[in-house]
Amino acid sequence: MQFKQDYFEQLEGFYSQVYPLPISQPHWLAWSDDAAELIGVERKLNNGDTPDELLMQLSANHAMPGASYYAQVYSGHQFGGYSPRLGDGRSIILGEAIADPRYSSEPLNKTSTWDVALKGAGPTPYSRSGDGRAVMRSAVREFLASEALAALSIPTTRALAVIGSDLPVWRESQETAAITVRLAKSHIRFGHFEYFCHSEQGGKDKLIQLLNFTIKQHYPHLTQDYQGYKAWFTQVVKDTAILIGHWQAVGFAHGVLNTDNMSILGDSFDFGPFAFLDTFKEDFICNHSDPQGRYAFGQQPGVGLWNLQRLAQALAPVIESDDLVAALNTYQAELVKQYLLLMRAKMGISMRALTAIESQEQDKTDLDFIGRFCHVLQHNKLDYTNTFRALGQLDISSTKANIADEIIDRPKFDEWYKTYQKRVGNVADIAQWQADRNSVNPKYVLRNYLAQEAIVAAEEGDNSKVVELHQLLTQPYAEQTEFEHYANRPPQWGQGLIMSCSS
Ligand code: AMP
Numbered sequence: 001m002q003f004k005q006d007y008f009e010q011l012e013g014f015y016s017q018v019y020p021l022p023i024s025q026p027h028w029l030a031w032s033d034d035a036a037e038l039i040g041v042e043r044k045l046n047n048g049d050t051p052d053e054l055l056m057q058l059s060a061n062h063a064m065p066g067a068s069y070y071a072q073v074y075s076g077h078q079f080g081g082y083s084p085r086l087g088d089g090r091s092i093i094l095g096e097a098i099a100d101p102r103y104s105s106e107p108l109n110k111t112s113t114w115d116v117a118l119k120g121a122g123p124t125p126y127s128r129s130g131d132g133r134a135v136m137r138s139a140v141r142e143f144l145a146s147e148a149l150a151a152l153s154i155p156t157t158r159a160l161a162v163i164g165s166d167l168p169v170w171r172e173s174q175e176t177a178a179i180t181v182r183l184a185k186s187h188i189r190f191g192h193f194e195y196f197c198h199s200e201q202g203g204k205d206k207l208i209q210l211l212n213f214t215i216k217q218h219y220p221h222l223t224q225d226y227q228g229y230k231a232w233f234t235q236v237v238k239d240t241a242i243l244i245g246h247w248q249a250v251g252f253a254h255g256v257l258n259t260d261n262m263s264i265l266g267d268s269f270d271f272g273p274f275a276f277l278d279t280f281k282e283d284f285i286c287n288h289s290d291p292q293g294r295y296a297f298g299q300q301p302g303v304g305l306w307n308l309q310r311l312a313q314a315l316a317p318v319i320e321s322d323d324l325v326a327a328l329n330t331y332q333a334e335l336v337k338q339y340l341l342l343m344r345a346k347m348g349i350s351m352r353a354l355t356a357i358e359s360q361e362q363d364k365t366d367l368d369f370i371g372r373f374c375h376v377l378q379h380n381k382l383d384y385t386n387t388f389r390a391l392g393q394l395d396i397s398s399t400k401a402n403i404a405d406e407i408i409d410r411p412k413f414d415e416w417y418k419t420y421q422k423r424v425g426n427v428a429d430i431a432q433w434q435a436d437r438n439s440v441n442p443k444y445v446l447r448n449y450l451a452q453e454a455i456v457a458a459e460e461g462d463n464s465k466v467v468e469l470h471q472l473l474t475q476p477y478a479e480q481t482e483f484e485h486y487a488n489r490p491p492q493w494g495q496g497l498i499m500s501c502s503s
């Protein structure tokens with residue numbers, strides 16, 4: 001692994017140097033070849049006598065050459081209230097690994113990098129009362145979520161590996177520690193800006209320093225001046241809107257959308273009690289610590305804006321309020337645009353060339369129509385993923401249709417279907433229309449009950465289900481007939497699982 005140390009070298013005062021503490025009996029619990037390609041690393045599977053040096057380095061048993069080891073400081077709004085000092089409480093960053101240019105989407109003249117972080121590598125000055133560790137179940141969930149979202153082309157941080165150990169940690173009961181090796185284009189969060197705006201050691205100079213660094217590293221086409229700052233914030237608004245558009249379309253609930261869990265690049269970030277929807281439920285809550293549903297599935301679009309408003313407040317010393325408001329005002333349209341783009345593709349609704357006014361009208365009609373479809377799903381307690389997937393078998397030219405056996409209210413459904421058929425219009429090649437649906441409606445998503453089954457087996461020493469589930473989710477659109485059962489709706493125990501925040 002080759003590192004740059006730009007954050008470490010250029011942002012003194014924005015982190016604490018801290019060395020990770022090893023975990024005992026380290027072993028590979030999960031590994032992502034796709035993530036490994038991004039930074040050009042390979043693992044050697046244990047052959048019994050020589051432990052893999054990479055395993056020893058990533059489990060903090062050996063030093064990693066070129067690593068700086070630091071924890072970033074930030075703050076954030078958590079469940080609506082401001083926490084003035086947070087920071088990486090259990091994640092230690094090694095540095096920015098230089099991406100393998102063969103697999104980078106960036107132009108060759110710009111070397112892109114991936115921060116490599118060991119999540120669960122011991123306490124830091126920001127651990128508060130925590131032990132700096134992560135339990136295996138939460139490490140596996142972060143790993144699977146990152147790689148599943150990436151395979152669905154949803155912006156996200158990545159996970160290279162989960163390293164298991166026999167180190168005991170205490171939560172509600174004794175569990176074992178693990179480390180997730182996280183890769184992120186950046187670990188800078190909304191909360192970083194909030195910290196340097198609101199903290200006494202911060203102030204405008206630090207805020208500008210952070211802003212210039214962020215622009216230089218991640219938005220090199222923008223200038224480090226007032227025009228650049230404005231354009232940058234507008235881009236953050238857009239990237240956040242695009243991310244949430246993706247989540248709403250695929251049926252993903254993050255669960256803890258505090259501003260310290262919001263990546264400045266619009267990546268899905270910091271996975272805790274997240275869920276992919278099984279049965280469609282607009283107000284689905286996946287987080288046990290959120291009984292009010294602040295972060296319920298259907299609240300995410302509004303929360304995205306609320307979080308951006310907190311970021312705007314933090315930027316107020318640098319960007320004038322009119323300009324901040326103008327950027328915030330683009331959020332809703334960007335989100336709707338992204339959501340409609342994805343939902344039209346999912347449903348097979350194409351767009352003709354229209355004038356601007358006609359197109360606005362069409363957007364309204366389609367949003368309303370998609371909303372009615374979601375109502376059909378909710379009313380009939382249908383599975384979100386499977387119902388969309390069923391469109392890939394639908395003969396849209398036939399006047400009678402079935403996309404789920406569970407429809408309770410058949411007349412209402414038939415009425416909706418007639419409108420749908422009309423909106424889809426004439427389809428010249430039905431097989432192609434169906435294949436197109438299958439290319440955007442995943443067959444397999446990371447259902448909570450599947451993650452849970454794999455974790456229970458891993459806790460008993462068998463990680464094969466974690467490996468299998470990960471493999472399956474790298475190709476979410478493929479049929480993979482031998483794994484058909486992974487597309488099943490949850491059994492009763494696994495329905496509407498609400499996960500604990502303890503991790
Ligand atoms: P989260 O809810 O996972 O986003 O965590 C909120 C804050 O608590 C972050 O600053 C984490 O680094 C910190 N944190 C969570 N769990 C632990 C832990 N076991 N030890 C130390 N810090 C933790």
Ligand code: MG
Pocket residue numbers: 260261270
């Ligand atoms: Mg967090």
